[in-house]
Amino acid sequence: MDEFDFISKIKPNRIFQENVKVAIGDDAAVYEPSVHKNQVVCVDSMVEGVHFLKTLSSPREIGYKSLAVNISDIAAMGANPIYYLVSIAIPSSWEEHELLEIFKGMQELAEMYQMDLLGGDTVSTADKLTITVTVIGEVEPNVLTLRSNARDGDIVFVTGNIGDSSAGLAVLLDQVAIEDKKNKNYLINRHKKPIPQVKVGRLIAKLERASLNDISDGLASELHEIADASQLGIEINEIDLPVSSELLLLKNFNDINKWILFGGEDFELVGTTSIESWTELKQACDEQMIKITKIGLVTCSHSGVLLKRENQEVIKLEKSGYNHFNR
Numbered sequence: 001m002d003e004f005d006f007i008s009k010i011k012p013n014r015i016f017q018e019n020v021k022v023a024i025g026d027d028a029a030v031y032e033p034s035v036h037k038n039q040v041v042c043v044d045s046m047v048e049g050v051h052f053l054k055t056l057s058s059p060r061e062i063g064y065k066s067l068a069v070n071i072s073d074i075a076a077m078g079a080n081p082i083y084y085l086v087s088i089a090i091p092s093s094w095e096e097h098e099l100l101e102i103f104k105g106m107q108e109l110a111e112m113y114q115m116d117l118l119g120g121d122t123v124s125t126a127d128k129l130t131i132t133v134t135v136i137g138e139v140e141p142n143v144l145t146l147r148s149n150a151r152d153g154d155i156v157f158v159t160g161n162i163g164d165s166s167a168g169l170a171v172l173l174d175q176v177a178i179e180d181k182k183n184k185n186y187l188i189n190r191h192k193k194p195i196p197q198v199k200v201g202r203l204i205a206k207l208e209r210a211s212l213n214d215i216s217d218g219l220a221s222e223l224h225e226i227a228d229a230s231q232l233g234i235e236i237n238e239i240d241l242p243v244s245s246e247l248l249l250l251k252n253f254n255d256i257n258k259w260i261l262f263g264g265e266d267f268e269l270v271g272t273t274s275i276e277s278w279t280e281l282k283q284a285c286d287e288q289m290i291k292i293t294k295i296g297l298v299t300c301s302h303s304g305v306l307l308k309r310e311n312q313e314v315i316k317l318e319k320s321g322y323n324h325f326n327r
């Protein structure tokens with residue numbers, strides 16, 4: 001494979017953002033920041049054997065998810081994603097047509113948000129495929145949906161359903177058997193092709209104040225980050241946690257609570273806001289048919305995160321979830 005020929009094949013044939021002055025083709029890209037907007041930047045890496053397995057996901061699915069996880073971080077800042085850059089380290093075990101499919105998977109998602117690929121880097125490696133994606137977004141200067149923004153008495157909310165992605169991974173790994181093909185495909189698709197919650201992130205950006213996290217490492221872990229940053233406690237109710245009907249069919253499995261609370265990679269948004277702003281947000285989401293659920297409250301009476309079980313038992317949730325340095 002010729003590096004320069006490969007780059008020419010992944011070069012976009014159109015530009016969405018008019019602020020792009022120089023795209024792929026020079027040593028660096030050039031874009032003009034929008035007036036009265038703050039720049040929001042995030043970067044994530046996906047490593048073969050750690051974040052994906054070639055035997056379980058197609059190259060296009062791998063590409064899609066590698067961009068999706070970054071867009072989700074942008075959504076958690078209430079911002080719009082507009083640009084992305086890709087650095088890819090390629091071992092000899094991957095063919096050119098597979099690599100092109102990875103970029104097509106990213107392009108599929110990028111077109112949904114009218115994001116432009118500005119460049120990146122392509123290198124060879126002796127080991128596993130590694131994809132590092134940087135996403136740049138923009139947001140109004142007054143919008144800061146920081147983890148430290150939670151206040152005593154705030155409503156704790158979450159978008160969509162939680163636990164599906166982790167259950168989908170268990171299905172892929174043959175840890176769970178599902179006979180119904182439709183339910184099986186739903187859970188697997190939730191793991192392979194998560195939908196970044198940009199739209200609801202933009203609705204939350206309109207509120208007077210909110211804290212936000214995207215659920216990458218598990219609900220309990222993300223709640224702990226908000227509680228710790230705000231120096232407050234959080235109490236959530238098991239009965240209020242939004243769970244899909246497909247996941248509920250697996251309720252006889254002991255792992256279901258583990259998937260819901262600690263599984264991660266749902267890439268939904270969890271956050272807090274005032275009671276008044278919650279009413280405003282819930283109405284806006286209902287009007288746009290976006291699922292969002294109140295799951296608890298922020299409190300100054302304790303630190304950490306507590307879960308009230310359906311039997312009224314209250315337990316402390318540990319800060320457990322995926323951790324690259326604790327595997």
